[in-house]
Amino acid sequence: MRKKRVYKKYLEPDFNYNRVDFGRFINYLMKEGKKSVATKIFYTAFEKVKKETSQDPILVFEKAIQNVSPVLEVVSRRVGGANYQVPQEVSPARRFILATRWLIAAARARKGIPMNSRLAAEIIAASKGEGASIKKKQDTHRMAEANRAFAHFARRPSK
Numbered sequence: 233m234r235k236k237r238v239y240k241k242y243l244e245p246d247f248n249y250n251r252v253d254f255g256r257f258i259n260y261l262m263k264e265g266k267k268s269v270a271t272k273i274f275y276t277a278f279e280k281v282k283k284e285t286s287q288d289p290i291l292v293f294e295k296a297i298q299n300v301s302p303v304l305e306v307v308s309r310r311v312g313g314a315n316y317q318v319p320q321e322v323s324p325a326r327r328f329i330l331a332t333r334w335l336i337a338a339a340r341a342r343k344g345i346p347m348n349s350r351l352a353a354e355i356i357a358a359s360k361g362e363g364a365s366i367k368k369k370q371d372t373h374r375m376a377e378a379n380r381a382f383a384h385f386a387r388r389p390s391k
Contacts (some may be wrong), residue, residue, distance in 0.1 A: 236278075248275060248291065253297075253328065260332045261351075273348045280352035296358035300334055300365045301327040304376035309385050317375035318385045331365075338364035 246254040254274070255360060255365065261271035270376030278289040306317040322330065325342055339354040 246271070246274075254293075256328070257332050260329075261336055273351060276348035277351040277355065278338050280349060281355055284352065285356060292359045293355055296330065296335065296355045296365075297331045300331040300358050300369055301363055301371050302330055303327075305330075305372055306375050306379055309382075309387075311385050316382040316385050317379045318382050318384055319379050331369075334365040334368045338368070369380065 243252055243259065244255055245252045245260070246258055248254075258267065258270050258274050261274060265289050278293070279289075281289040281292050289359045299343040302318050302322050305322050307320045309316050328373065335354055335358060338358075342350040353367060354363055
């Protein structure tokens, strides 16, 4: 049976910078529908990034997302009764989703300080090419590289 078609959602931009990617990041950061809390955490983290790096926080954030975004990932494919981890290129939309997920998860994993400080620290670390989110990207690439032998099982788009 075919899957239901997934329609692209048009999300609203954030209030301060009027950017859709920031609005999406805030939505991913949100827990239990508390958008005002997530917004406050995001903007406070941006202020801390600006104070600590003395650079434009937008550029630091973009660099962090770019550094964390994976190029390859492994997808499970069933071929002849066996499951194979097939390496596959990541689409640009999925790259952003994975990068934000990994940044937020790495920030939440840091304990003992407020979430805005943890998020700011993770964004700064990711923009420098360090941190837990960068490690997650490297692990994903390493797994894709290790399973390169199964690349011929990848789905080819039909002509």
